[in-house]
Amino acid sequence: MKYTPGLLVGEMSGKSGCVVASHNRFGSYFRVRTIPVNPNTASQQNARNNLTAISRAWKNATAEQKAAWHAAAATQTLVDKLGRSYTPTGFQYFTSCNRNIFVYDPAAAISYAVPSVASPAALLSLTVTATSV
């Protein structure tokens, strides 16, 4: 369970035993944990297989490759579920990039090369129109 200490109860997120702490825009709250359903759809299987392949690839990476990913990860700043900034580990950064590569090209091979270019620029505008009749 992630938490930020407060006077009585700070920010929390995650589970501990049968209690789940979470938060929404109104603040933090607790609820009883329920065992989630596992439809195990083709999409879920694909995502899980991708993670398995990436994790296996990390184990097979050389020390030099891992060191390069650790160094690159040290330059990154991400935001966790509680809105706090953190620096990912090399493995987390490797997983993040390769998951996106699978989104870009589902048939792509796992890349051991650290990205040497800047992140793509975000879209400037997005307008969606929906009609049902």
Place this chain on the structure above:
Amino acid sequence: MAITLSAVFTATPAAALTKVVIEATPQVSAGRSYANPSWYRQIFVGAAATASPANLLAGYNAKFGALFSGKKIFFRARVVGSTGLSSAYLESSATVT
């Protein structure tokens, strides 16, 4: 009027070796102004350097079913590069008419 679900985005076309990825939520009450991040599901991955507009209808129908008039859908889009790097999300919403 036909059944449509299309997204117009800029900059268009997307940069070379990048793809636009659009995620959507199920249809919710039009009064909602906040979408939980866990509601989003990927419904569209454009071709590399794809141009606007993007037709989202097939992907949305496959994931969430038919559109219903008066309901609201939240969308968010990011740009993914061939190196695995991704842009920040840009969020939007639309009410089905």
